[in-house]
Structures are given as C-alpha cells and as structure tokens.
Amino acid sequence: MNWVGRDKVSIWHPFTPLEGVDEPLHVTKAEGVYLHTENGQKIIDAVSSWWVNLHGHSNPAIAEAISKQASSLEHVIFAGFTHQPAIELAEGLLEVLPKNQSKIFYSDNGSTAVEVALKMSFQYWFNKDQEKRKIIAIDGAYHGDTFGSMSVGERSDFTKPFVKQLFDVDFIDFPTQHNESDVLRQFEEYLNSNDIAAFIYEPIIQGASGMRIYNHKLLDKLITLAQNHGVICIADEVMTGFGRTGKLFASDHLETEPDIVCLSKGLTGGAIALGATSCSAQIIKEFQSKDLKKAFLHGHSYTANPMACAAGIASLKLLLDCECQQNIQRITKKHVEFIDSIKTKEIVKEVRSLGTILALEFKTDEDSSYFSEMRNTLYPFFIERNVLLRPLGNLIYIIPPYIITNDELEVIYSAITEFLKLSPS
Numbered sequence: 001m002n003w004v005g006r007d008k009v010s011i012w013h014p015f016t017p018l019e020g021v022d023e024p025l026h027v028t029k030a031e032g033v034y035l036h037t038e039n040g041q042k043i044i045d046a047v048s049s050w051w052v053n054l055h056g057h058s059n060p061a062i063a064e065a066i067s068k069q070a071s072s073l074e075h076v077i078f079a080g081f082t083h084q085p086a087i088e089l090a091e092g093l094l095e096v097l098p099k100n101q102s103k104i105f106y107s108d109n110g111s112t113a114v115e116v117a118l119k120m121s122f123q124y125w126f127n128k129d130q131e132k133r134k135i136i137a138i139d140g141a142y143h144g145d146t147f148g149s150m151s152v153g154e155r156s157d158f159t160k161p162f163v164k165q166l167f168d169v170d171f172i173d174f175p176t177q178h179n180e181s182d183v184l185r186q187f188e189e190y191l192n193s194n195d196i197a198a199f200i201y202e203p204i205i206q207g208a209s210g211m212r213i214y215n216h217k218l219l220d221k222l223i224t225l226a227q228n229h230g231v232i233c234i235a236d237e238v239m240t241g242f243g244r245t246g247k248l249f250a251s252d253h254l255e256t257e258p259d260i261v262c263l264s265k266g267l268t269g270g271a272i273a274l275g276a277t278s279c280s281a282q283i284i285k286e287f288q289s290k291d292l293k294k295a296f297l298h299g300h301s302y303t304a305n306p307m308a309c310a311a312g313i314a315s316l317k318l319l320l321d322c323e324c325q326q327n328i329q330r331i332t333k334k335h336v337e338f339i340d341s342i343k344t345k346e347i348v349k350e351v352r353s354l355g356t357i358l359a360l361e362f363k364t365d366e367d368s369s370y371f372s373e374m375r376n377t378l379y380p381f382f383i384e385r386n387v388l389l390r391p392l393g394n395l396i397y398i399i400p401p402y403i404i405t406n407d408e409l410e411v412i413y414s415a416i417t418e419f420l421k422l423s424p425s
C-alpha cells in the first residue's frame with residue numbers, strides 16, 4: 001500500500017470528515033514558501049501552514065538552533081529546574097511585548113495559552129478572595145479547541161456537540177461602523193454585573209471568523225472601560241502576534257495595554273509547538289505568596305521544551321532583523337495594490353487587508369458560513385494552480401511567510417485574478 005493508503009488506515013486528520021473527502025497530499029519536503037509533494041507538485045504555502053510559519057519552511061537558522069539544542073538538552077521537567085533557552089526567550093519576548101508585561105508562563109499551543117490566561121484570571125480573583133464567575137468575549141471569536149477556549153469562542157456547528165458542557169460567557173456584538181454605541185452599552189451592562197473576571201479578544205482582527213477587522217479605537221474604549229472596572233483584559237495574539245498585522249503585536253496599534261497576552265503559532269517561526277502567556281505585574285502580585293494554594297497549579301509535561309524555546313529565540317531574532325521588517329512592509333504594500341486592482345470586480349463582496357493579512361469575500365447566494373459549498377470549488381481550483389489557499393466558506397485569505405518574494409506573491413494574486421475572471425459576473 002502507498003503512503004496515502006496507509007494514512008487512510010491509521011490516521012484521523014483534524015477538521016476533516018473521515019469519508020467523502022479528497023486524499024491528503026503527501027508532503028515530502030518543504031523549503032521556503034514551497035511545499036513539495038510526492039507526485040512532484042510544488043505548492044506555494046499562502047497560509048503559512050495554518051498561520052504558523054514566519055520565515056519560510058525548513059529555515060536554516062531555526063533548524064540549526066533546534067538541532068544544536070537537541071543534542072545538548074532536549075527536555076527537562078520545568079518545575080524545580082530551568083534552562084537558558086526558556087530564560088532567553090522569555091527575556092526576548094518581554095523586551096518586545098507591551099511594556100507592562102512582566103512574566104512569561106509557557107505551555108504547548110494556542111489553546112493552552114488561552115486556557116492558562118483564563119485560569120490565571122479566575123484565580124487572580126480567587127486569590128483576592130473575590131468571586132468573579134464570568135468572561136466577556138466578542139461574537140465570532142475563536143480562541144482554540146479545548147473546553148475553556150471553546151467556551152469563550154463563538155457557538156457554531158463546531159461547538160454544537162459540546163454546547164451543554166461549555167461555560168456561560170457574555171458575548172458582545174462584533175463591532176462594526178454601525179453599532180459602536182450599542183456595543184459599548186452592552187459591554188457596560190455586562191461590566192455592571194460586577195461578576196466579570198476577564199474580557200478576552202482577538203485584537204483588531206478576528207482570524208477564524210473570516211479575518212474580520214474592527215475599529216482599534218473602539219477596542220481601546222472597551223479595554224479602558226474594563227480596566228476601570230478592574231476586569232482583566234486578555235489579548236489573544238495567537239494569530240496576530242509576531243508582525244502579522246504590520247506591527248509586532250496587534251496590541252501595538254492600541255493606546256491601552258492588555259493585562260495578559262496569549263502567544264503561539266508564530267512563536268517558534270512555525271517549527272515546533274509552543275505556547276506562552278504573558279501577564280502584567282498586577283496579575284503577578286496576587287500570586288506572590290508562599291501559600292501553595294495561591295500558586296498557579298497548572299502545567300504541561302512539555303512546558304518550556306528547550307528545543308521549542310531555541311526555535312523561538314532564533315525566530316524572534318529573524319523577525320527583529322531589518323530585512324524581515326522590510327519584508328513585512330513590502331507585503332503590506334503589495335496587498336494594498338492588489339486590492340485596488342480587484343475591489344470593483346462583480347463577484348467580490350469585500351476585499352480587505354491588515355498588514356500581511358489579506359482577505360477576500362465572495363458574493364454568494366447561499367449561507368456564507370464555513371460550510372458554504374463554495375469552499376469545494378475554491379480549494380481544488382487553487383491547489384491545481386500550485387497555491388495553497390484554505391478557504392473559510394466563501395472567503396479566501398493570504399497570510400504568507402514573510403520571506404515570500406514579490407514574484408511569488410504575484411503567482412498567488414494571478415491565481416485569484418484567474419478565478420475572478422472565470423466566475424460568472
């Protein structure tokens with residue numbers, strides 16, 4: 001049996017029905033922006049392999065950092081022990097995160113970074129001897145797939161089988177140009193219940209709900225209101241972190257500072273799973289005690305894995321390099337130019353960009369959800385043209401590795417333009 005046949009027997013893939021779907025492509029190698037498949041196809045990874053890859057696949061600097069680390073200290077228990085990669089990465093992150101962030105708590109991925117943030121928030125109030133039972137989140141939010149992170153996310157077909165097990169969350173409407181005063185009123189009403197532990201948000205752009213951008217000034221107002229009520233503000237920067245929105249963090253577009261920041265995805269440049277949750281001194285203060293019952297009794301076996309931390313240090317160094325910063329500005333500009341060239345096309349409902357992220361929504365008659373039939377046309381159309389674009393229903397987005405060249409961007413843009421031309425107008 002070939003590899004794909006053996007895959008079918010033994011593997012269960014994420015977000016994928018077990019029947020009735022195309023066979024997965026067998027990737028044998030990945031280098032730069034390209035995924036090489038067994039049948040000789042060379043595909044541009046326009047979505048950075050689920051938004052994680054920053055500096056290209058098999059990046060030599062990151063590979064070397066991992067390899068060196070693997071042969072000296074591959075892993076060690078992180079309670080009672082520490083190591084240089086974890087310390088260096090924490091210091092590096094604190095240097096670039098919003099100024100008020102004071103410590104880093106490591107975990108394994110984006111969902112766990114969010115779980116840690118939520119548990120930290122609830123225990124912050126517990127340690128203060130105050131009961132706060134609820135979280136405020138934004139409609140359409142996606143914060144991960146574990147129970148806590150699912151609870152603070154949008155209720156949808158994804159969460160339906162589990163909805164009774166999710167804890168109750170106060171959702172405000174997704175802010176638009178037309179509802180800002182309503183959103184503020186809703187938010188204040190929730191705050192006035194005096195039962196709110198934290199407010200969690202994807203700063204200025206929601207990822208999984210369709211790269212939806214909202215007003216940063218309104219978010220500043222929400223954060224200010226929340227903090228005036230003593231409510232902890234959690235910036236979920238799992239997608240937006242590390243330059244995606246044109247600044248190092250999406251929170252850098254704001255005047256306020258979050259109390260907690262969740263990081264993962266780009267944290268290791270996309271090479272190894274790692275999560276990090278940073279928090280301000282105000283949070284730390286409530287945990288500063290010799291009492292074990294006040295300690296944060298949470299941890300994962302692979303917390304602060306040295307190889308992952310080494311990859312993180314190497315990736316951060318590449319990110320802060322002048323060349324990478326210029327690439328981010330270059331991609332940002334190219335996206336804006338491309339938008340100008342296609343925005344009036346009949347089939348385009350809306351096309352928008354924020355930094356290196358570009359999203360294009362198609363007009364469609366049917367329900368414009370993730371389950372929209374349109375994805376069944378879009379995905380293979382682009383794969384046939386050697387471009388990996390994974391649609392969210394009737395929407396496609398580009399979130400490329402920063403090393404992508406203008407020519408490679410043009411290949412993606414042309415494939416999209418070709419689709420627009422073929423579509424009935």
Ligand SMILES: *Cc1c(COP(=O)(O)O)cnc(C)c1O
Binds near residue numbers: 109202238264
């Ligand atoms: C992807 C994502 C998560 C979950 O991260 P995983 O590593 O997939 O668990 C959480 N929050 C946001 C904003 C994300 O985009």
